[in-house]
Amino acid sequence: xxxxxxxxxxxxxxxxxxxxxxxxxxxxxxxxxxxxxxxxxxxxxxxxxxxxxxxxxxxxxxxxxxxxxxxxxxxxxxxxxxxxxxxxxxxxxxxxxxxxxxxxxxxxxxxxxxxxxxxxxxxxxxxxxxxxxxxxxxxxxxxxxxxxxxxxxxxxxxxxxxxxxxxxxxxxxxxxxxxxxxxxxxxxxxxxxxxxxxxxxxxxxxxxxxxxx
Amino acid sequence: xxxxxxxxxxxxxxxxxxxxxxxxxxxxxxxxxxxxxxxxxxxxxxxxxxxxxxxxxxxxxxxxxxxxxxxxxxxxxxxxxxxxxxxxxxxxxxxxxxxxxxxxxxxxxxxxxxxxxxxxxxxxxxxxxxxxxxxxxxxxxxxxxxxxxxxxxxxxxxxxxxxxxxxxxxxxxxxxxxxxxxxxxxxxxxxxxxxxxxxxxxxxxxxxxxxxx
Amino acid sequence: xxxxxxxxxxxxxxxxxxxxxxxxxxxxxxxxxxxxxxxxxxxxxxxxxxxxxxxxxxxxxxxxxxxxxxxxxxxxxxxxxxxxxxxxxxxxxxxxxxxxxxxxxxxxxxxxxxxxxxxxxxxxxxxxxxxxxxxxxxxxxxxxxxxxxxxxxxxxxxxxxxxxxxxxxxxxxxxxxxxxxxxxxxxxxxxxxxxxxxxxxxxxxxxxxxxxx
Numbered sequence: 310x311x312x313x314x315x316x317x318x319x320x321x322x323x324x325x326x327x328x329x330x331x332x333x334x335x336x337x338x339x340x341x342x343x344x345x346x347x348x349x350x351x352x353x354x355x356x357x358x359x360x361x362x363x364x365x366x367x368x369x370x371x372x373x374x375x376x377x378x379x380x381x382x383x384x385x386x387x388x389x390x391x392x393x394x395x396x397x398x399x400x401x402x403x404x405x406x407x408x409x410x411x412x413x414x415x416x417x418x419x420x421x422x423x424x425x426x427x428x429x430x431x432x433x434x435x436x437x438x439x440x441x442x443x444x445x446x447x448x449x450x451x452x453x454x455x456x457x458x459x460x461x462x463x464x465x466x467x468x469x470x471x472x473x474x475x476x477x478x479x480x481x482x483x484x485x486x487x488x489x490x491x492x493x494x495x496x497x498x499x500x501x502x503x504x505x506x507x508x509x510x511x512x513x514x515x516x517x518x519x520x521x522x
Numbered sequence: 523x524x525x526x527x528x529x530x531x532x533x534x535x536x537x538x539x540x541x542x543x544x545x546x547x548x549x550x551x552x553x554x555x556x557x558x559x560x561x562x563x564x565x566x567x568x569x570x571x572x573x574x575x576x577x578x579x580x581x582x583x584x585x586x587x588x589x590x591x592x593x594x595x596x597x598x599x600x601x602x603x604x605x606x607x608x609x610x611x612x613x614x615x616x617x618x619x620x621x622x623x624x625x626x627x628x629x630x631x632x633x634x635x636x637x638x639x640x641x642x643x644x645x646x647x648x649x650x651x652x653x654x655x656x657x658x659x660x661x662x663x664x665x666x667x668x669x670x671x672x673x674x675x676x677x678x679x680x681x682x683x684x685x686x687x688x689x690x691x692x693x694x695x696x697x698x699x700x701x702x703x704x705x706x707x708x709x710x711x712x713x714x715x716x717x718x719x720x721x722x723x724x725x726x727x728x729x730x731x732x733x734x735x
Numbered sequence: 736x737x738x739x740x741x742x743x744x745x746x747x748x749x750x751x752x753x754x755x756x757x758x759x760x761x762x763x764x765x766x767x768x769x770x771x772x773x774x775x776x777x778x779x780x781x782x783x784x785x786x787x788x789x790x791x792x793x794x795x796x797x798x799x800x801x802x803x804x805x806x807x808x809x810x811x812x813x814x815x816x817x818x819x820x821x822x823x824x825x826x827x828x829x830x831x832x833x834x835x836x837x838x839x840x841x842x843x844x845x846x847x848x849x850x851x852x853x854x855x856x857x858x859x860x861x862x863x864x865x866x867x868x869x870x871x872x873x874x875x876x877x878x879x880x881x882x883x884x885x886x887x888x889x890x891x892x893x894x895x896x897x898x899x900x901x902x903x904x905x906x907x908x909x910x911x912x913x914x915x916x917x918x919x920x921x922x923x924x925x926x927x928x929x930x931x932x933x934x935x936x937x938x939x940x941x942x943x944x945x946x947x948x
Contacts, residue, residue, distance in 0.1 A: 341671065342676065343671075344727045346686075347671075347672070350662075365578060374648075378644075381647045382647055392730055392731075432801070433804070434804045438807065449776075453879065454675070456671045457882060458769075458881065459773070459880070461772055462772060463768065463773050466770075469772035470771060514770045514772075515818070517821070518819070518821070518822060554884065554888075555943055557888065557892075559896060563888065588858070588861055591857075591859070605941070605943055606941075606944070607944075608944070608945060609945055610945050667885070667888070
């Protein structure tokens with residue numbers, strides 16, 4: 310983590326990623342017409358839920374949002390601002406605009422989460438799952454709080470699958486002793502590229518062969 | 523915590539609060555016609571969910587309900603009793619009757635949760651969030667278990683918002699070195715008064731400006 | 736735990752149980768037509784969710800699935816295999832076929848969970864609840880992730896209630912200093928027998944006296 314934190318690139322990317330995940334929560338809250346408290350919770354859960362669940366499971370403290378508590382004030386402001394000024398067309402604009410930072414966040418969080426678990430000597434599959442969890446579970450919890458089946462579970466887009474492949478790559482690069490910053494940024498970059506490609510080419514996961522009942 | 527626990531007022535108020543939250547779970551379970559196990563889980567989650575989530579996040583043990591395990595027997599009896607004797611008009615009566623102890627619980631739990639986080643040297647916003655979480659998340663989990671959007675997220679009543687303001691007051695009073703029992707009971711009392719006022723005057727949170735899609 | 740782990744019977748039974756719970760998640764995912772990621776998460780949560788929640792609440796580490804990480808690879812294969820080959824009639828066959836290992840799992844997990852909490856000197860009701868949680872909460876989380884009211888909450892079958900009674904028996908047997916392997920296997924066996932009997936005789940829990948609103 311030390312090397313990564315020292316990186317000049319990491320902070321701006323992490324800001325983008327957290328903001329993108331927060332915006333996805335904000336839009337979900339707006340769609341459901343939640344009140345101020347609901348919007349704040351769903352926004353916060355989307356932004357920090359994945360990392361928090363990972364840290365609870367790995368028994369790590371303090372949480373990211375305890376260490377960077379000022380971001381919570383920022384998020385509070387963002388939610389209030391959105392409730393006052395957001396209109397339908399902003400939602401549509403925001404949705405398209407966050408695809409890029411969301412893909413960035415997917416890559417960075419998956420790689421970071423995997424590396425954190427690796428540093429704790431976890432088995433390979435656990436490391437990869439922790440990467441995926443960090444990147445994807447904020448959105449899963451967001452949808453559960455909004456009383457919907459998590460989009461990541463049934464939209465058949467290769468989102469978590471790409472994150473999982475990238476996480477395995479992090480493990481592989483560590484195994485051959487590549488410098489740690491490369492172990493993070495190469496898979497994060499590849500996840501980003503594949504995610505963006507998947508969106509623009511409309512890649513879909515294969516479906517079930519069962520018929521509707 | 524020691525001073526608060528020593529207080530003669532705290533125990534009866536806490537009994538009221540836990541009972542009020544438990545009753546809200548019981549009513550939700552009855553509305554959904556859950557079976558004995560479902561009612562017990564939803565009742566227990568409504569009563570203890572908020573404090574438990576706070577303690578998991580703050581890594582505190584033992585939980586309140588492990589220290590006071592006898593309450594769980596009481597709750598088990600309450601659920602069985604309710605399933606045998608409760609009728610529709612009881613639900614209506616109970617709903618109105620619990621508004622006062624629920625408001626008491628909101629105030630006391632928000633203030634207590636905030637103070638617990640403060641004693642652990644958490645940042646201001648984390649303390650306030652822990653207060654709100656203690657007071658409100660039992661109800662949120664109750665609604666998620668019943669497969670509904672949490673009422674606290676979309677009823678536009680100033681419930682969590684009042685708890686949040688009161689929690690910030692706890693932090694402020696601690697900052698100016700007011701005796702700890704006052705730091706708890708003054709905000710708890712104000713939250714109670716504002717919540718009751720909000721109900722009787724029908725205060726509403728401002729809504730979104732977006733139109734339905 | 737040592738004596739139990741040493742048992743020759745425990746491993747095959749636990750394999751059956753975990754597999755049965757995993758299959759129940761797989762079927763739920765197939766019914767909801769989840770994609771590969773959703774199916775994997777719901778399968779994993781059904782298999783390991785109860786024990787993981789118990790361990791988070793009791794602050795025990797490492798989790799079962801961290802210690803036995805290879806099972807996660809197996810589960811991944813199982814999900815992929817199911818998505819390619821499963822048809823409607825397989826679902827129907829599987830549902831009937833898993834009733835027996837599911838009942839085995841219910842008994843074994845309830846007894847094991849209770850014993851684990853007892854070894855940590857928890858109060859009686861907490862031990863019994865931990866037993867029930869271990870056995871039942873995988874299914875509860877599975878249903879919440881699928882956006883449904885947990886089946887264990889409203890199907891009026893004596894499922895959790897049987898597990899609870901068996902868990903209390905574990906506590907009672909420990910209190911009279913029965914050898915630990917008997918404390919586990921006698922209640923586990925009884926839970927199994929009562930659960931199977933309940934299915935074939937169609938036992939139902941008593942319902943509410945309230946009318947629909």
